[in-house]
Amino acid sequence: MKLKRFKYSPILGWSVSRYEVFQTCKRRYFYNYYAKYDSEFTREQIDFLKKLTTVPLEVGNIVHDIHKKLLERLQKTTQTLDSKRFDEYIYKLTKEYCENKTFAEIYYHQQTQIKINEIYEQVRFCVQNFLQSERFHWLFDKAIARSSEWLVEPDGYGETRINDLKAYCKVDFLFPVGDDDCYILDWKTGKPDKAKHAKQLAGYATWASYHFDAKPENIKSLVCYLSPEYTEVPVTVTEADIIHFAEQVKIETEEMYQHCTFVQENIPTIKSTFTLTENTKLCEYCNFRELCGR
Template sequence: METKKYPFSWEPGWSYSRMNVLRTCLRMYWYDYYGKRFAPERDRNRIMQLSQLSRVAFEMGIAVHQTISEVLKDLQINGDLIPLEEAKRTAVNKFEILVNNKPLVEKRYDIPFSEEDREERHGKIMTSMTTFYGSKWLTMIEEMPRETWNSWLIDPVGYGEFRMDGKKAYAKPDFIFEYRDNRHYLVEWKTGKPRRDENLVQVQGYLFYANDILGLPLESVVGVVEYLTFPSEKPIEVEGRLVNPMELKNKIMTELKLIESLCSNITENKPKDLDHFPKTEDLDICRTCKFREMCRPEL
């Protein structure tokens, strides 16, 4: 499947993750997206160091995603599905390697991560793998002729950059496959808590990514969010043929205007002064923020 690429440019683009940070705390947003370029020289090294901090929950998601990717690639190449119990062990082992070797917010700020917490994460990882193995998406791809498996896109390369009315945006699914109904399914494996309204916008963004980057007509694609850690949660399925493209474009363009309104120079992606990026008043957010020592060291 051919993919389109755009040349690098500085102007900001819309993404689900960027809007999540912006909504959570504008000061966090500034540190995350602008600190390394525009902070005073004396602060940049520390900001770069703090930017590398991860969280236990995030690494759990990485372990699950990496394992699913390996399972799918092994199936694609060898035609055999790794046994579920082996996949569970692999995912748990990956998680342990990641949390033992990555710089974590929990380590930096002495946030407790008890043995009970660790076992709970192991349980969620195993639940996620069980959900994946029992999902209809796995059944659907196994139903297809073996010669079609080479067309799967597993963890597509790049950042998922595409254009919407000439404006930059980012949205990239975890897995893309074509089914016998002649439609392409764009699947997001979600290990976090269900946020259906936000996830709906995210997965609709995948439809436009597929249209612009892969050249797939909207009516031929289906966006999917599978909630791996919450197997009782019904997956989101968005059929491109039923989507109102103008409604989604307007929503994304409105959010992009908010992103751009925080820039003093949009073309250079230069932010306004720091006082345009106030700290959240929710100290629970601050306590687990990777930039805590920069703006709330007293916590």
């Protein structure tokens, strides 16, 4: 399955996460995407805070990367995993990730230390839930025959075009089954968020339709929750849903364009136009809270 490629252009690209930050707090959005234009704080200061991670975020990062390795291994061999060696691999990866990143919980003095063993147990729990699920065994029966065509977190950022607008919709796992069906699985290690996750899957279905000319009725989209147990929530996307989604992307993109002085070059308006959120409770979880004095 070959992805379409695009020439670089500086214009901003819509994504679920980008617009979510824009909606939540315009100042946080500025720091996330326009740090080089800030005259108050250095680029190094802002980039350092941007790179802060959290325990829940890191659990998700590690689980995603382990699933990627698992599925890539499955493309090469169907031999049973050595459980002891696999657990050792999970622990080693968890330790490596945790020791090489700065956690917001430590930086902002919410915790005195990061307990690697606890993160490892959470990661292992999520991965084992997937390995023991009916879906994992189903892959052997229904999808393995075309494993060479699997897309497992493909390189890049999932760039696509939605009615000629730049957008990013990067799938976790897309694979063909039979002659026509195309499955999309999206891993979640956190709490269910029906509206947000349905919007993400609509984006992935639109992405698959664009890149592979897949018909909406043949795209089977599943949100896969890995904790506290493995559960799946199907998201049905029709042709009408894709049209509606494209209209929504256009509206949201134009909202973000309004904070650009030169849209084609993605140059922002002055920082003061990126207002702080009125919901100060959100600041407790923001990496940039020290810059705003909240």
